[in-house]
Amino acid sequence: xxxxxxxxxxxxxxxxxxxxxxxxxxxxxxxxxxxxxxxxxxxxxxxxxxxxxxxxxxxxxxxxxxxxxxxxxxxxxxxxxxxxxxxxxxxxxxxxxxxxxxxxxxxxxxxxxxxxxxxxxxxxxxxxxxxxxxxxxxxxxxxxxxxxxxxxxxxxxxxxxxxxxxxxxxxxxxxxxxxxxxxxxxxxxxxxx
Amino acid sequence: xxxxxxxxxxxxxxxxxxxxxxxxxxxxxxxxxxxxxxxxxxxxxxxxxxxxxxxxxxxxxxxxxxxxxxxxxxxxxxxxxxxxxxxxxxxx
Numbered sequence: 001x002x003x004x005x006x007x008x009x010x011x012x013x014x015x016x017x018x019x020x021x022x023x024x025x026x027x028x029x030x031x032x033x034x035x036x037x038x039x040x041x042x043x044x045x046x047x048x049x050x051x052x053x054x055x056x057x058x059x060x061x062x063x064x065x066x067x068x069x070x071x072x073x074x075x076x077x078x079x080x081x082x083x084x085x086x087x088x089x090x091x092x093x094x095x096x097x098x099x100x101x102x103x104x105x106x107x108x109x110x111x112x113x114x115x116x117x118x119x120x121x122x123x124x125x126x127x128x129x130x131x132x133x134x135x136x137x138x139x140x141x142x143x144x145x146x147x148x149x150x151x152x153x154x155x156x157x158x159x160x161x162x163x164x165x166x167x168x169x170x171x172x173x174x175x176x177x178x179x180x181x182x183x184x185x186x187x188x189x190x191x192x193x
Numbered sequence: 194x195x196x197x198x199x200x201x202x203x204x205x206x207x208x209x210x211x212x213x214x215x216x217x218x219x220x221x222x223x224x225x226x227x228x229x230x231x232x233x234x235x236x237x238x239x240x241x242x243x244x245x246x247x248x249x250x251x252x253x254x255x256x257x258x259x260x261x262x263x264x265x266x267x268x269x270x271x272x273x274x275x276x277x278x279x280x281x282x283x284x285x
Contacts, residue, residue: 082234086274099219126221126273127264147271149260154217154253154276155236 036076041110044075045159046180048108050173053164062161063087070108080107080157086150087161088187093141094160095133095187097125098152105157109185116186125149137188150187160187167193194252195282199229201256202285203277215243218281222273226285227258233276252279 019025048069052059062069066083077083083105086094098104099122104112115121124132129149133139141147150158162184168176183189195201205224208214217239233255237248256277261269 084233099221100217128267129271130268143268147260147268149271149273151219151273151275153219154239154278156233156253156276 033079037106039076040106040108042180042182042185043177044070044073044110045105045108045182045185046177047073047173048075049161049180049185050176052161053168053176054173059087059161066105066108066159075108077107082156083108084156084158085161086148086158088163088190090145090163092146092148093187093190094148094150095125095129096150096152096158096160097122099123099126100151100153103152103157105159105185107157108159109182113182126151133188137183139189159185161185162187162191165191165193194232195229195254195279197229197231200226200285201229201254201282202226203256204281204283206281213244215240218277219275221263222258222275222277225258225262227256227262227273227275229282230255230257230274236278238278238280253277254279254282256282 016025016027016030020027048062051073052062052069058069058072061072062085066085067077067080069085070083071077086096088094102112102117104116106112121132126149129147130141133141152158162180164176165179168179179191179193181189181191184191203218203222203225207223209216231254233253235250236253238251239248241248253276256275258273258275259269260267260271260273263273
């Protein structure tokens with residue numbers, strides 16, 4: 001049998017049946033993983049960011065161990081790669097890229113946007129990130145702020161904790177969560193109100 | 194093991210020139226000197242894992258590089274932060 005000529009669905013069923021018969025993975029485990037994958041979205045990461053903005057202890061936990069911080073908000077991290085969180089400050093702006101493939105913190109941000117995997121984004125992010133952010137996202141990183149490009153090359157996944165924007169004093173967590181976008185947590189944009 | 198703050202050079206090695214490999218060290222940083230930020234943990238060597246060979250755990254570091262050390266036209270103080278396995282690092 002030539003695997004390249006096999007109908008994909010039949011192949012999937014065959015592999016799943018074999019995994020189950022051999023006691024490697026149960027149907028329940030596959031269903032659980034599908035549910036976790038479906039639930040992962042930028043809204044999960046946004047909840048973490050908003051909590052960090054209102055709770056300094058949670059912020060400390062998030063910077064120390066992103067996976068523990070995700071789990072503290074009920075986001076399932078079992079079987080996922082370790083999660084690192086890098087904080088944007090008045091001194092440094094972080095931008096996440098994976099130049100070798102498409103490593104992305106899927107557990108907390110869901111599927112990557114289509115451009116994240118493009119050769120153009122990967123090449124420009126590493127070589128000329130200031131021009132990339134300014135021309136594609138109108139995100140101008142001032143010369144006084146260090147730009148740190150985080151190339152996600154191995155076993156960790158990285159997300160950015162953006163700065164809380166001015167004009168949000170007294171906002172509750174739900175309202176803050178709503179202004180955090182996917183791009184803010186990769187570093188291509190910054191939250192604004 | 195490398196302590197935080199230790200200067201390190203990424204080996205100027207090109208094993209892909211001599212056969213199939215799976216390497217997590219980007220081309221653009223080979224031979225470049227950076228500084229260890231911290232030890233991230235130990236992980237199975239992906240160079241063996243990818244070929245279903247027994248893969249021993251290797252220390253993984255976050256290493257910082259000055260952008261200007263790689264590309265002369267870059268803003269010199271901008272930086273790159275990259276995960277690199279210990280067997281790719283040497284004392285400069």
